[in-house]
Amino acid sequence: MTNLTNQHRRDAIAKSLAVYKESNQRKTESIEYRGKDTPLEVITIKPEFLLLNHDNSRLSAQLFDHPKRSIVEQQPTSDEAQKILAELLRSTDQYSRLKDELKAMGQLHPGLISRDGLLINGNTRVAALREIGVEGVEVAVLPEDAVSSDFLDLEMSLQMRRLTHQDYTFTNELLLMDKYRKFGHTDKQLAKKMGWIRRSEKKVAEATQLLNLVKEIRNQSNPPIAFSVFDRMSQHLKDLNTEYQIMALTDFREAERMKWGRVAAMFLSINKDQTRAIDDEFYEEDVIKRLDGDPSVVKFFEDYKKVEPPKDGLADLLGSDSSNNEKIDIQLFAKKVMSELVDESGHIAKDLTPQLEKVREAIRKASDAIIIKGKNKEAAQAPSEILSETRISLEEVVMQFADISKLPGFDPKRFEFHLKKVHKSLEDLTKEYEKFQAKDKSN
16 A cells, blocks of 8 residues: 555556456446436456545444544545554454455455545455455446545445445444434435335434434543444343433433433443333332442442432422432442443443442342333233133124124034033133132131
8 A cells, every 4th residue: 555646546447447448348336326326337456556435434433432543534545544444344243254255255246436446335345355365356436526425325325225245333323324414414315315214204313312322321431432332232222212202201300310220230231121120210219228238339329319309399398308309310320330341442341349240230130020020910910911802802703693603604513612611711710710809808
């Protein structure tokens, strides 16, 4: 890559295009360009003439948190910037598998470049092909007039149609959608690019809410938590956002407490089912009593207690005891959890302290108890639900019997057999219920 200028790259691409035309080649790649299906010439060019794209949204999150981000942004064509981009691409999920596939089968799909050699699509493939040591890479070449807004539009189209080899991570996809909107595109245009037909407005709103949630949590830590940390929490965050939006409509304070309670649990590696059990009163009502009176851990929570003003504002008038409104500041507690776990690079790299180990175990026990209670409630209601559905089915049979019994295929003996079975089952169930009532009265 050393000493290669933009002019060198443009000249090499122009020469390859000239060879393409002179040899009457017909290999093309059709893409949607500015709203039209456009066939592009596919040339073979040495990999050193191709530039890894610093604005590649597949790497947005990783670059955002990279210590040498400024070099990549200010000198994207420099050898150092290109080396950083290649290292980041090699660290992406499934890179090794992609490289193995390219070794075994060769390049099956062309990349996509500008006339300056900038890779719009195929960055990971080119990084892998360079590592393999290929002499030539197939790329489709965009028209001369292609600009940055076209590059983003193409990236959206290619990625969301899943024509690329790797899916974007959770946070990179959110950042890509955000970038697309910042370029001046409407929510309707974004939904179309994403291929969302049903509930498209809601999906766009959810994507915005999720990115805002990630940014809000990131900024609770100094340095900010790396975007990549949230890729492992995507389902936690989606569940949290769904419930938060519903709760915030009626009680913003409760929604906030639930949110930060779940965020703390996420960073303590509580699984998604257990995290769903956490509500706004979870830590006061369910966690503290499971700390076995350990003074150091109980004090850990005491340090985060504060008196919250009552919702109705009548406490002063009625002389209410303020201690009844004493709550844990869940947001401060969540910040403490994150600060204990996140290192200087913004990644989770520290071990839990003995205090937090005990807190995590108490959260797990408390959430499991809530889950079991919910399952028991469902189990207790199940017989009534089964009877209700059975009754509805029998009522339908009664209503239709006169017509059904006249049909040629109706079998009276078979019907009578099953009718007697139903009578017997109902009699048995009635006897069991009468025993239950008698036992209940005696108690």
